Amino acid sequence: MTHSFYPPQRTLMGPGPSDVSARVLGALARPTIGHLDPKFLQLMDEIKVLLQFAFQTQNALTLPISAPGSAGMEACFVNLVAPGDKVIVCQNGVFGGRMKENVERCGGTAVLVEDPWGEPVSVHKVEAAFDAHPDTAMLAFVHAETSTGVRSDVAALCALATHRGALSIVDAVTSLGGIEVSVDKWGVDAMYSGTQKCLSCVPGMSPITFSERAVERINRRQHKVQSWFLDMQLVMGYWGGASKRAYHHTAPINNLYALHEALVMLEEEGLDAAQARHLHNHRALVAGLEAMGLTMAVAPQFRLPQLNSVLIPQGVDDAALRTALLDEFDLEIGAGLGALAGKTWRIGLMGCASCERNVAYCLTALEAILQRQGAAIMTGRALNAARAVFNAQ
Amino acid sequence: MTHSFYPPQRTLMGPGPSDVSARVLGALARPTIGHLDPKFLQLMDEIKVLLQFAFQTQNALTLPISAPGSAGMEACFVNLVAPGDKVIVCQNGVFGGRMKENVERCGGTAVLVEDPWGEPVSVHKVEAAFDAHPDTAMLAFVHAETSTGVRSDVAALCALATHRGALSIVDAVTSLGGIEVSVDKWGVDAMYSGTQKCLSCVPGMSPITFSERAVERINRRQHKVQSWFLDMQLVMGYWGGASKRAYHHTAPINNLYALHEALVMLEEEGLDAAQARHLHNHRALVAGLEAMGLTMAVAPQFRLPQLNSVLIPQGVDDAALRTALLDEFDLEIGAGLGALAGKTWRIGLMGCASCERNVAYCLTALEAILQRQGAAIMTGRALNAARAVFNAQ
Numbered sequence: 082m083t084h085s086f087y088p089p090q091r092t093l094m095g096p097g098p099s100d101v102s103a104r105v106l107g108a109l110a111r112p113t114i115g116h117l118d119p120k121f122l123q124l125m126d127e128i129k130v131l132l133q134f135a136f137q138t139q140n141a142l143t144l145p146i147s148a149p150g151s152a153g154m155e156a157c158f159v160n161l162v163a164p165g166d167k168v169i170v171c172q173n174g175v176f177g178g179r180m181k182e183n184v185e186r187c188g189g190t191a192v193l194v195e196d197p198w199g200e201p202v203s204v205h206k207v208e209a210a211f212d213a214h215p216d217t218a219m220l221a222f223v224h225a226e227t228s229t230g231v232r233s234d235v236a237a238l239c240a241l242a243t244h245r246g247a248l249s250i251v252d253a254v255t256s257l258g259g260i261e262v263s264v265d266k267w268g269v270d271a272m273y274s275g276t277q278k279c280l281s282c283v284p285g286m287s288p289i290t291f292s293e294r295a296v297e298r299i300n301r302r303q304h305k306v307q308s309w310f311l312d313m314q315l316v317m318g319y320w321g322g323a324s325k326r327a328y329h330h331t332a333p334i335n336n337l338y339a340l341h342e343a344l345v346m347l348e349e350e351g352l353d354a355a356q357a358r359h360l361h362n363h364r365a366l367v368a369g370l371e372a373m374g375l376t377m378a379v380a381p382q383f384r385l386p387q388l389n390s391v392l393i394p395q396g397v398d399d400a401a402l403r404t405a406l407l408d409e410f411d412l413e414i415g416a417g418l419g420a421l422a423g424k425t426w427r428i429g430l431m432g433c434a435s436c437e438r439n440v441a442y443c444l445t446a447l448e449a450i451l452q453r454q455g456a457a458i459m460t461g462r463a464l465n466a467a468r469a470v471f472n473a474q
Numbered sequence: 475m476t477h478s479f480y481p482p483q484r485t486l487m488g489p490g491p492s493d494v495s496a497r498v499l500g501a502l503a504r505p506t507i508g509h510l511d512p513k514f515l516q517l518m519d520e521i522k523v524l525l526q527f528a529f530q531t532q533n534a535l536t537l538p539i540s541a542p543g544s545a546g547m548e549a550c551f552v553n554l555v556a557p558g559d560k561v562i563v564c565q566n567g568v569f570g571g572r573m574k575e576n577v578e579r580c581g582g583t584a585v586l587v588e589d590p591w592g593e594p595v596s597v598h599k600v601e602a603a604f605d606a607h608p609d610t611a612m613l614a615f616v617h618a619e620t621s622t623g624v625r626s627d628v629a630a631l632c633a634l635a636t637h638r639g640a641l642s643i644v645d646a647v648t649s650l651g652g653i654e655v656s657v658d659k660w661g662v663d664a665m666y667s668g669t670q671k672c673l674s675c676v677p678g679m680s681p682i683t684f685s686e687r688a689v690e691r692i693n694r695r696q697h698k699v700q701s702w703f704l705d706m707q708l709v710m711g712y713w714g715g716a717s718k719r720a721y722h723h724t725a726p727i728n729n730l731y732a733l734h735e736a737l738v739m740l741e742e743e744g745l746d747a748a749q750a751r752h753l754h755n756h757r758a759l760v761a762g763l764e765a766m767g768l769t770m771a772v773a774p775q776f777r778l779p780q781l782n783s784v785l786i787p788q789g790v791d792d793a794a795l796r797t798a799l800l801d802e803f804d805l806e807i808g809a810g811l812g813a814l815a816g817k818t819w820r821i822g823l824m825g826c827a828s829c830e831r832n833v834a835y836c837l838t839a840l841e842a843i844l845q846r847q848g849a850a851i852m853t854g855r856a857l858n859a860a861r862a863v864f865n866a867q
C-alpha cells in the first residue's frame with residue numbers, strides 16, 4: 082500500500098515555484114464547484130478583471146490558460162503564427178530557444194537574434210534583423226530571463242516591432258507581479274506569464290493577454306489553429322462572458338480559486354508597493370552577498386530583483402552546497418541552467434518569498450555552508466550589510 | 475477592491491467535476507515544494523506506479539499530463555498521428571467529434587463511423603470501415619461517453635484494431651476508477667483520462683498511458699510533434715526517472731499531491747470494490763427514478779453506472795428545475811449536451827459522489843421540484859425503492 086505524501090516545509094528561493102502563502106493554499110482547498118456553476122462564472126469574470134490590472138491592460142482577451150507557462154507560450158505562437166510567417170526570435174537564455182522551437186513547429190521561420198547569456202536583448206541587433214528581414218510578421222522575446230536573471234527593454238522592443246508593422250510576443254513568466262509590466266503603455270501584442278513566480282500562486286496556469294491587433298490577426302486566420310486545446314477562438318468562447326459561454330474544457334476550478342486569491346492580495350498591496358518590496362529585498366540580498374565577497378553575474382542595470390544570479394566561487398561544490406541547503410535548512414535555491422550550469426546560482430525573491438526574513442535566512446545558511454566548504458568568503462558581515470539596507474528604507 | 479471568493483458547498487452530481495473528499499482537498503493545500511526537489515521526484519515515481527494500477531497496465535509511459543483531459547486527448551493525437559495518416563473515428567456523442575477535430579488538425583484524415591447518440595459504438599460498423607479503408611493507421615473511440623452515459627466495448631474494438639494492424643486510442647475520461655479499465659488485457663495502445671470524474675480529484679490533469687507499440691511509433695516519427703508542450707519525448711524526459719530527468723515545464727505540484735492522495739484512496743478501497751460501489755449506487759438511483767415514473771435514456775446493458783442519462787418528462791422546465799436544485803439544494807446535476815440538450819439530464823455518481831447519501835438526496839430533491847412543477851410523477855415511492863436496493867446488498 083502506498084502512503085499519503087507529506088511534503089517538507091521548504092523555503093522556496095529558487096527560480097520558481099516560490100513560497101505560496103497560507104492564504105492562497107487555503108483558497109486552493111475550498112470546496113470544488115462545477116465549472117458551469119453561476120458562482121464560478123462570477124469568479125471567472127473577476128479573474129479576468131484582476132489579470133487586466135496585473136498586466137496593466139484593457140485587453141478584452143485576458144485570461145489564464147489552464148496549463149503551465151510553457152502552454153501559455155505555445156498558445157501565443159499557435160494562434161498568431163501561420164505557416165510561412167517569419168518571426169524574429171531573441172535568444173539570450175534558455176527560453177528564447179524554446180520560442181524558436183515553437184515558431185518552427187507552427188511552420189514559421191525563426192530569425193534568431195542572439196545575445197550572450199547574462200545580457201539583455203540588444204535593441205540594435207533587433208533593428209538590424211528587421212532591416213535584413215523587412216517581411217517579418219512578429220518579434221518574440223523574453224522580458225525577464227529566468228535562466229540568467231536579466232531584464233530586457235520591453236518598451237523599446239515593442240515600439241520597434243510596431244514601427245516595423247510587426248506584432249510582439251513577450252514572455253513575462255518571471256516578471257509579472259515583480260517588476261513593472263505595462264502591456265498597454267508598452268504596446269505589447271501578446272504576453273504570457275506563469276502563476277508560480279512573482280504571483281506566488283501554485284504552478285499550473287498561465288495568465289495571457291492579447292491586444293486588439295493580435296485578436297484581429299487570430300480572427301483573420303486562414304488555417305485552423307493546430308492545437309484544439311489552445312485555440313483562442315474556442316478558449317475565448319469558454320471565458321467570454323455568461324451569455325455566450327460555450328463548453329470547451331473543464332477549467333482547473335481549485336487552481337482558479339488560488340489564482341483569484343493571489344491576485345486579490347496583489348491588488349490589496351498595490352502594484353507599486355509590490356514592485357518596491359521586490360526591489361528593496363533584492364538590494365539587501367545583493368549587499369549581503371557582496372559583503373560576503375560573492376559576485377553578482379549580471380550588470381546592475383539589467384538585474385531582476387526577483388531572480389538573483391550569483392557567480393559560484395572557485396572550489397565550491399555546487400551540487401553539494403545546494404543539497405546541504407535543502408537537507409539542513411529546508412532552503413531551495415536554483416542551479417544555473419543551460420550554458421550557466423555549474424557557474425551560477427539563481428536566488429529567487431519572488432512574490433511572498435520576497436521578504437526580509439528570507440533574505441536574512443538565505444544569507445545565513447549560505448554563509449554557513451560556504452564556510453564549511455572552505456570557500457574564500459568574508460564571514461560575519463552579510464547580515465549587517467543587508468540590515469543596513471532594510472534600515473535605510 | 476475585490477473580495478476573496480468563498481464558493482458554496484455543493485453536492486456535485488453532474489458530469490464532473492465530482493465531489494472532492496476532504497482528504498484530497500487537504501492534500502492539495504500542503505506546502506508547495508520545488509519541482510526538482512528529491513521529495514517531489516519520489517512523489518512523481520509513486521504517481522506513475524499508482525496510475526499503472528488504476529489503468530491496469532505495465533506500460534512504462536504512464537503519467538499525468540499537466541493539463542485537463544482535452545489536452546490529454548490532444549497529446550494522444552499529436553504524438554501518434556502524422557500528416558496523411560488515416561484514422562477511423564467513432565462518433566456516438568460529443569467527444570467523438572472532438573477526436574475528429576484533433577485528427578484533422580494533425581494533418582490526418584478522419585474516417586467517421588457514426589452511431590446514434592445514446593447507443594454504443596457498433597463493432598460491425600468499425601469492421602466495415604476497416605474493410606473499406608485497409609490502410610487505416612489508427613482507431614479512436616470513447617469508452618464512456620460523457621455526453622450520453624453510454625459504455626462501448628473496448629475489448630472488442632481494440633482486438634479489432636490490433637487484428638487490422640492499427641493502433642487504438644481510447645478516451646477513458648469518465649471511465650477510469652468507475653468501471654473496469656484494463657489497458658493491458660484489452661490491448662489498448664493509448665488511453666487518456668481526467669482527474670475530476672471517478673477519481674474525485676480536482677480538475678486540471680490528464681492521466682495517460684501508451685503501449686510499447688505506441689512508444690515505438692512515437693520514436694519512429696519523421697516529423698516533430700506539432701505541440702512542444704505535449705511532445706511525449708520531452709514529457710517522458712521530464713517524468714523519466716531521477717537519473718535522466720530533463721526540465722520541460724513546471725509540474726502542477728499541488729495538483730499532483732491531490733492526485734496522489736486520490737489514487738492512494740483508490741488503492742485502499744481496491745478497484746473491484748470501487749467498481750462494485752459505483753454499480754450498487756447506480757442501481758439504487760435507477761430504482762428510485764423508475765419508481766417515480768421517470769425513464770432512463772440508455773438501454774440497461776450499455777448504461778454507465780457513474781453517469782445516468784434520464785429523459786426529461788414532458789412539460790418540465792429543464793433549466794428552471796436545475797436552477798432550483800442548485801439554489802435550494804446546492805445540488806448540481808448535468809444538462810443534456812449537444813443533440814440531447816433539453817431532452818435529458820445527466821446524473822453523475824462518480825468517485826466520492828457515488829454514495830448512498832447522494833442517491834437519497836438527489837431523489838428527494840428531484841421529486842420535490844418535479845412535484846412543484848406539476849410533473850406527472852409518482853411521489854413517495856422513490857426513496858424506498860432505492861432503499862430496497864441498498865438493503866439487498
